[in-house]
Amino acid sequence: MAEGHLDALADELRARGWARFKMYAESPPVLWVFPKGGEGTALGVAAVRVDGRWVFQISRLIEYPCEAAVQVADILDNVLRDRMGRLDAPSSR
Secondary structure, X not given: OHHHHHHHHHHHHHHOOOEEEEEOOOOOOEEEEEOOOOHHHOEEEEEEXXXXXXXXXXXXXXXXXXXXXXXXXXXXXXXXXXXXXXXXXXXXX
């Protein structure tokens, strides 16, 4: 189930031009998101169960409901753009 939530988020991020690396053999599975060639700015996202519901856990600090994949992709898009500078970021949809 965690992998399915991360796959949905990965699809949203692919549409925005971000590179993704899936490490689903870990526990919990982790989706790494970064600009192409900018692995140093990567963000790790896990899908975990908290209090009976699935949430995306970003860099082990922030949690968002897995039902909000589009909104989480928007947040990650903004954070990554800020990290690398707007001029070098992939174009939005």
